[in-house]
Every structure is written in structure tokens, then in C-alpha cells.
Amino acid sequence: MENKKMNWDTFKTSLRANPGQILQFQYAAGKWVAASYHITEIKHAPVTSVDCGGVMNAWTEVIVQLWEPSEKQSDRAMEASKALKIIDLVESKIDLHPKAVVKIEFGNHSFDTRQMYPDNIVVDGENLIVHLQPDATQCKANDRGQTCGTPKPDSLKILATADACTPGGGCC
Template sequence: MNVIDNSKIQETDIDLGLLLSVLAGAKDSPLIFYYDGQPVKPGYHITEVKAGQFSALDCGANPEDWTEIFIQLWDIEEGDRTHMPSGKFYSIIRKVTEHLQLDGSAKLTFEVSDGVRPMQLYCAATPVLSAGAVHVELSPRPASCKPRDRWLAEENKKAAACCGPAVAGSRCCA
């Protein structure tokens, strides 16, 4: 029997609204993305922003609907450029929003390539303001089983509710 350690599951899927709210408060700070253990090069830029509405059936034959926003980063070095200021990134996304009506609660996916290796899909962790820059850790977007994901979320919710004193007949403990 396989036992899943729920304590090791880390939430790394932010939405567009969260990213923009952090960037709005740090517009002059450099925005540095990290992927594959390295920061993006100072010359990186956004090559495309796209939004999609998706409908699907998961592996349990459950209907799924979601909106997803893809931000494509080209990880290159150009001249003596510095990392993009958070305010510039914010402005680019706001300009796109004028044309595409981006949903702030949409799932956010980053497509990253250095122009040589194939583009890879990443999800983003909550941005962190540290040492005068906004840091965003990108992690590879793995395949998942949505029925299992829903079950794990429910189990995590039950475990989180188990934080008070033990109740007779309960599995919860203080």
C-alpha cells in the first residue's frame, strides 16, 4: 500500500491577481524568475501572453472547466540590460488585459525557453520581496490526476481541522 505524505505537498500554483498585487507594491524592484535552479538572465523578456478557456473530462470522467493564462518568457541575455523592473512587467500584463480581458483568478502557467532548449511549462510560487528584488520560483508543471488531487485537498482540509485538543473517540490530537 502506498502512503502519501501530505506534509510534503507544496502549493506552487498562483493566479494572475496574486502576482499583479505583489508587483504593484514593488514597481521599482527587479523581477527575477528562477527555474531549473537558476535565475533568468537579465535580458529576459515576455514574448507572448495568451489566455484560454478549457473544458475537459478528467480520468474519472468528471467534467472540468478552467481559465488559464500563459506567460512566455524568453531567457536570453542582451547587452548590459538588468532584470526587468516589476512595474514594467505589471504594465505589459495590464496592456494585454485591455485587449484580452484577462481573468485575475485564472491559473497561471509560464512557458520558458532560452531559444535553444524546447519550451517548458512551469507553475509559479508566491512572489517574495527580498534584498530589493521580487523573486518568483518557477517549478515544472507536472501531470496530475484531478480526482486524486481533489481527494488529497479534502484530506488536507480534514487534517488542518485537527489542531485542537483531543476529543474522545476522535483521531485528532493536541
């Protein structure tokens, strides 16, 4: 994975360092998970894939699922210490790999459910704010310099000026 993603150990360490802070999640500019959210489950997901270049890839994700109840239940989000109690309960049942990539799964009536990465975690007054960034599709083969039938970015200039496109040339 080319971007530096937060791992499970770093995420937990941030919570442990700020147990009395109010845990808030910002999923877009000016958009916050409602204060009455619940952590409904924590998933440990080993992923094995083969990309379009035929290379096998493997990594592990820890996915924290947040749910907003349809009716407001609280004006104040949970403290980090409550989230840590949930984490401890989960970790008493399953081993969560400390270097696993963390994703937060969330959606509501105006935001389609998706998995997002914690971009950073900051303390702001009494709040511990987890800023989320969307996940994006990537081509691991292109990241390694393979083309998998798609032109390399520097060859696009050549293709754009070519007079003809030949079968198997990768420009059609």
C-alpha cells in the first residue's frame, strides 16, 4: 500500500493516551458522526488478493464499525475510555494484529456506508477527533511499473500524438 495507513497499534495508543477525551469522528469537511454513535463491531479481516499483474498481495485490516441510531440518544459522544473497554472486550475474544491497517466503517441516511482510513487523530479541547479519509481504488501493478494493458503515464503523450492505433498497441 503506497500511502502510509494508520495501524491498529497506533490507533489504540492514541486512545490510551487520551482516555478522558470525547471521541469524535469527522467523515467529511463539516460532517461528523452523530454523538449518539455506537461501536457495533470490530472486524479482523485478513485479505489475500492477486492483482492484474498476477502478483499475490496479503495484508490484514481491523475494521471498526460505527452506527448512528435513527433517534438521537445522546448529546455527547463516548469517551475514549469507553471505546477502549469495547476494544478490550473484542481483544479478549480474538487477536487483532497490531500492524493491521485500521479502517472505520460508517454510513447514515445522507452518507453511503463505506470504509475510511483514520487520516490523523488530534486533541481539540475536550475532544479527541479522528479525521477520516475515503478509501480509493488503486492499481498495484501500475504502482510497480507494470502496465496490465494500460499505458504508462509517460507513454500517454506518445499515444495522444500517434497517427494510428495498432492492435495490441495498448492505445485502444
